Amino acid sequence: MYRVKLKRGGLILQGNRVAQVSRRTIDLQLFAQEKTEPATPRRREEARRKGQVFKSQELASALLLMAAFAGLYLFFPYMVGEFQKLVVWVYSQQPEQLVSIAGLSGIVVTVVLSFLRLTFPLLTLVLVVGLISNVSQTGFVLSGEPLRFKLERINPVEGFKRIFSRRALVQLIKSLAKLVIVLITTYLLLRQFLKPVSVLALMELKEGTRFIGYLTLKLGLNSGAVLLALGIMDFYYQRWEYERSLMMSKQELKDELKEVEGDPQIRAKIRERQRQLASRRMMEDVPRADVVITNPIHYAVALKYDAGEMSAPVVLAKGRGYVAQRIKDIARAHEIALVENRPLAQGLYWGAEIGEEIPPEFYQAVAEVLAFIYQMQNRHYYLGKEG
Numbered sequence: 001m002y003r004v005k006l007k008r009g010g011l012i013l014q015g016n017r018v019a020q021v022s023r024r025t026i027d028l029q030l031f032a033q034e035k036t037e038p039a040t041p042r043r044r045e046e047a048r049r050k051g052q053v054f055k056s057q058e059l060a061s062a063l064l065l066m067a068a069f070a071g072l073y074l075f076f077p078y079m080v081g082e083f084q085k086l087v088v089w090v091y092s093q094q095p096e097q098l099v100s101i102a103g104l105s106g107i108v109v110t111v112v113l114s115f116l117r118l119t120f121p122l123l124t125l126v127l128v129v130g131l132i133s134n135v136s137q138t139g140f141v142l143s144g145e146p147l148r149f150k151l152e153r154i155n156p157v158e159g160f161k162r163i164f165s166r167r168a169l170v171q172l173i174k175s176l177a178k179l180v181i182v183l184i185t186t187y188l189l190l191r192q193f194l195k196p197v198s199v200l201a202l203m204e205l206k207e208g209t210r211f212i213g214y215l216t217l218k219l220g221l222n223s224g225a226v227l228l229a230l231g232i233m234d235f236y237y238q239r240w241e242y243e244r245s246l247m248m249s250k251q252e253l254k255d256e257l258k259e260v261e262g263d264p265q266i267r268a269k270i271r272e273r274q275r276q277l278a279s280r281r282m283m284e285d286v287p288r289a290d291v292v293i294t295n296p297i298h299y300a301v302a303l304k305y306d307a308g309e310m311s312a313p314v315v316l317a318k319g320r321g322y323v324a325q326r327i328k329d330i331a332r333a334h335e336i337a338l339v340e341n342r343p344l345a346q347g348l349y350w351g352a353e354i355g356e357e358i359p360p361e362f363y364q365a366v367a368e369v370l371a372f373i374y375q376m377q378n379r380h381y382y383l384g385k386e387g
Contacts, residue, residue, distance in 0.1 A: 035247040037248045038246075039248055056137065059234060060137075061227070062224055065227060067129035069217055069224060075125075082117060170237070174234060178227060178230065181223065189219050282354060288316060290304055290305055290313075291303050292337070293340075295346065299324055299346055300323075302315070302331065303370075310357070315355065316354070337376070339373070344362065
């Protein structure tokens with residue numbers, strides 16, 4: 001026979017053999033603290049209200065880069081034409097205008113407006129792409145929480161944790177990957193155009209400018225396409241990291257449920273009180289019933305029918321066991337007819353709710369019961385009148 005004995009440091013079985021189980025105790029509360037549950041809608045809404053949303057900056061940067069170079073390709077003739085007009089206008093000005101403040105101010109204003117008009121299409125395209133790339137990821141988020149002063153931001157310990165965190169490591173890897181991608185893309189492109197680049201100094205100005213523009217455009221688009229692929233991968237990583245950061249422990253789920261719905265014990269008491277009030281109201285309606293159909297012991301259903309107001313009989317009260325006995329006692333006290341019909345009582349109890357009309361399949365049976373009750377009431381009425 002073995003005796004079980006609890007001791008500080010472990011569980012010991014004493015008997016023919018003595019074996020000590022590991023002294024390390026398992027704290028079951030640690031399992032409740034593990035974040036294994038997906039975030040609830042309330043947790044997501046709170047995070048969004050605080051400005052905590054996932055966004056891939058790499059994807060937005062890649063889209064902006066491609067938009068900038070695509071805009072240069074589309075609007076370059078227009079920009080060159082506007083620049084030529086500006087140069088011609090500047091050289092057409094009289095020298096004395098450069099001496100007076102009014103003349104110099106007019107020239108400066110005209111040059112600034114010309115540069116704005118020159119770059120407006122490109123800046124508009126970049127702005128629109130930037131807005132779309134960010135809003136499509138996060139939606140419209142307006143929160144002042146990230147701007148609030150927090151002591152942990154100037155805490156050197158927390159700062160070191162952020163520097164040597166996994167997020168910082170991932171950012172470093174992404175930065176190195178972007179650098180390597182740009183270098184490799186530049187190298188492959190320059191090797192492809194090695195011969196034209198070597199004779200660039202011998203080209204005419206117009207031809208050399210056109211070649212440099214073409215080379216720059218091709219380099220930007222190629223690098224942007226590769227960075228776009230990197231940005232898409234980063235987008236899915238950021239979403240995974242965001243979902244992981246929002247995960248909740250079982251204890252957090254319980255606490256949130258208490259906050260939203262209240263303490264379970266209080267909810268149970270409220271439901272019990274509601275059942276008591278409903279039962280009390282139900283018992284108050286029994287005296288208005290025309291008939292109570294019984295099992296005869298376990299079930300009781302009180303019915304009311306008014307041909308002028310109802311299309312079918314209505315269930316005023318129903319119950320089993322003690323409640324059924326209460327219904328029958330009230331019915332006897334108010335001289336309401338009790339009719340024993342086991343199948344009908346059980347069918348009405350399970351098939352109809354309080355305050356609702358009975359199902360159509362019970363019309364015939366209930367009609368026969370009511371007809372019998374009305375016949376008995378009329379007989380008593382005439383007997384009393386004759387007496």
